[in-house]
Amino acid sequence: MTEALDKTPSLEKEDAVPLVVLSKVNKHFGALHVLQDIDLTITQGEVVVVIGPSGSGKSTLCRTINRLEPIDSGSITIDGRALPQEGRALARLRSDVGMVFQSFNLFAHKTVLQNVMLGPVKVRRETRQAAELRARQLLDRVGVGNQADKYPAQLSGGQQQRVAIARALAMQPKVMLFDEPTSALDPEMVNEVLETMRSLAADGMTMVVVTHEMGFARSAANRVIFMADGRIVEENTPDEFFGNPRSDRARDFLSKILHH
Amino acid sequence: MSVLRDNWDLIHKGFVETLWLTLWCGVVALVLGTLLAACRVSPVPPLRWFGTAYVNIIRNTPLTLLMFFVALGFPKLDIKFDYFTFAVIAVGGYTAAFICEAVRSGINTVPLGQAEAARSLGMTFGQTLSLVVLPQALRAVIPPIGSLLIAMVRNSAIAGAFNVDELFGVNSTLVENGENVLWVFLWIAVGYLTITLTLSAVFALLEKKLAVAR
Numbered sequence: 424m425t426e427a428l429d430k431t432p433s434l435e436k437e438d439a440v441p442l443v444v445l446s447k448v449n450k451h452f453g454a455l456h457v458l459q460d461i462d463l464t465i466t467q468g469e470v471v472v473v474i475g476p477s478g479s480g481k482s483t484l485c486r487t488i489n490r491l492e493p494i495d496s497g498s499i500t501i502d503g504r505a506l507p508q509e510g511r512a513l514a515r516l517r518s519d520v521g522m523v524f525q526s527f528n529l530f531a532h533k534t535v536l537q538n539v540m541l542g543p544v545k546v547r548r549e550t551r552q553a554a555e556l557r558a559r560q561l562l563d564r565v566g567v568g569n570q571a572d573k574y575p576a577q578l579s580g581g582q583q584q585r586v587a588i589a590r591a592l593a594m595q596p597k598v599m600l601f602d603e604p605t606s607a608l609d610p611e612m613v614n615e616v617l618e619t620m621r622s623l624a625a626d627g628m629t630m631v632v633v634t635h636e637m638g639f640a641r642s643a644a645n646r647v648i649f650m651a652d653g654r655i656v657e658e659n660t661p662d663e664f665f666g667n668p669r670s671d672r673a674r675d676f677l678s679k680i681l682h683h
Numbered sequence: 684m685s686v687l688r689d690n691w692d693l694i695h696k697g698f699v700e701t702l703w704l705t706l707w708c709g710v711v712a713l714v715l716g717t718l719l720a721a722c723r724v725s726p727v728p729p730l731r732w733f734g735t736a737y738v739n740i741i742r743n744t745p746l747t748l749l750m751f752f753v754a755l756g757f758p759k760l761d762i763k764f765d766y767f768t769f770a771v772i773a774v775g776g777y778t779a780a781f782i783c784e785a786v787r788s789g790i791n792t793v794p795l796g797q798a799e800a801a802r803s804l805g806m807t808f809g810q811t812l813s814l815v816v817l818p819q820a821l822r823a824v825i826p827p828i829g830s831l832l833i834a835m836v837r838n839s840a841i842a843g844a845f846n847v848d849e850l851f852g853v854n855s856t857l858v859e860n861g862e863n864v865l866w867v868f869l870w871i872a873v874g875y876l877t878i879t880l881t882l883s884a885v886f887a888l889l890e891k892k893l894a895v896a897r
């Protein structure tokens with residue numbers, strides 16, 4: 424079996440609008456070639472799940488999309504605009520890209536409500552009233568409305584991660600990036616976060632999700648991307664990918680993670 | 684006691700002058716030190732170089748030399764202020780280099796994820812620093828800044844050698860006037876102690892306050 428890149432035509436929707444486009448993206452960490460000629464187009468409303476073995480470059484891929492990691496060559500555009508150099512223009516573009524981290528990264532010195540309001544007030548220059556109104560709606564939506572005045576450290580991991588999702592949503596982003604959002608959670612809290620993400624997906628949010636949660640990939644993804652050694656080795660619909668993986672690497676990987 | 688009574692005006696004036704020196708030097712040191720720390724962690728290489736160079740040069744130069752350089756060198760460059768201002772520049776600028784390093788190590792205690800979260804919300808470098816990183820670094824930097832400011836009060840005595848009538852300058856005047864040296868020293872020391880102990884108390888209080896507010 425070849426490890427050739429599979430682009431199945433059935434994946435492309437008719438009226439698909441490309442939102443995030445990576446072409447020929449390369450990145451090194453010193454001698455390590457973490458991203459190798461990555462070509463990836465994510466269309467509006469699409470949910471793309473990225474899986475792959477540890478160290479394959481999934482986090483790095485995710486982080487290049489809002490330029491938390493700069494790239495060495497190639498191009499990345501978001502909604503038709505190329506990522507600028509570090510500076511105000513980049514900051515503006517980043518505000519359209521929500522990011523959810525494995526370790527939540529809620530602002531420890533701010534309350535839950537302040538965490539969610541900070542971006543809209545300081546970056547978008549919204550009035551406090553408008554920002555607070557939407558922040559409270561979002562906190563209700565992710566199910567932590569009654570925790571608004573607590574500090575992050577007083578919340579469970581699952582609650583913190585849902586606040587982090589609300590914080591990202593408060594910027595009304597065009598696309599949301601999730602880097603292993605449930606990996607730092609106790610097992611009983613994984614589902615509450617995945618549920619929140621599922622409902623986001625159902626509402627049509629464009630999402631890139633790095634995860635080891637195969638159940639989520641099967642139920643919520645439009646497309647699964649399998650990475651190994653800095654390359655996209657395979658991409659397909661979840662059904663095809665899990666039912667009929669084409670590359671040896673993917674088969675090997677799946678047999679390891681699905682058997683425990 | 685008679686030293687204090689007879690020269691109350693002089694000593695009082697010296698005490699007030701030292702207070703003003705402390706205030707101005709403190710403001711310069713804190714503001715400049717924080718800006719320098721911002722330079723040192725900024726994504727712009729020339730700013731980083733500037734911050735590093737400033738700290739390494741100033742921190743490794745004797746304050747006395749610096750004071751001479753400012754007080755005698757600046758007028759040659761047609762920069763003319765009174766000695767009080769020169770003292771503020773020298774002592775404030777000197778202390779700023781140390782404050783910078785204290786603030787920078789405080790910044791390093793804040794997890795990287797905090798700044799990444801701020802940046803990914805679309806905050807600029809300045810917003811990330813002032814809204815997210817520095818407030819969280821504050822707790823870690825209060826104790827070292829307290830000691831640095833106390834050292835600064837002691838260092839401000841150098842202005843006395845340049846005709847600024849602060850406590851140390853008053854000290855020399857009184858000794859020249861033939862007052863009892865021991866008593867003069869004692870009262871001058873009490874003056875410094877009043878300022879430094881008050882500073883310590885204020886910083887101890889600040890530290891406690893910040894520890895409680897999570």
Ligand SMILES: Nc1ncnc2c1ncn2[C@@H]1O[C@H](COP(=O)(O)OP(=O)(O)OP(=O)(O)O)[C@@H](O)[C@H]1O
Nearest residue numbers: 452453455457475476477478479480481482483484
């Ligand atoms: N800042 C960095 N400096 C140097 N090397 C790095 C850096 N970040 C990541 N790497 C290396 O790049 C490779 C890819 O890392 P990345 O975090 O993208 O992998 P990943 O697929 O997300 O893995 P995991 O499943 O463990 O999170 C790894 O070998 C990692 O050690």
Ligand SMILES: [Mg+2]
Nearest residue numbers: 481482483603
């Ligand atoms: Mg990772």
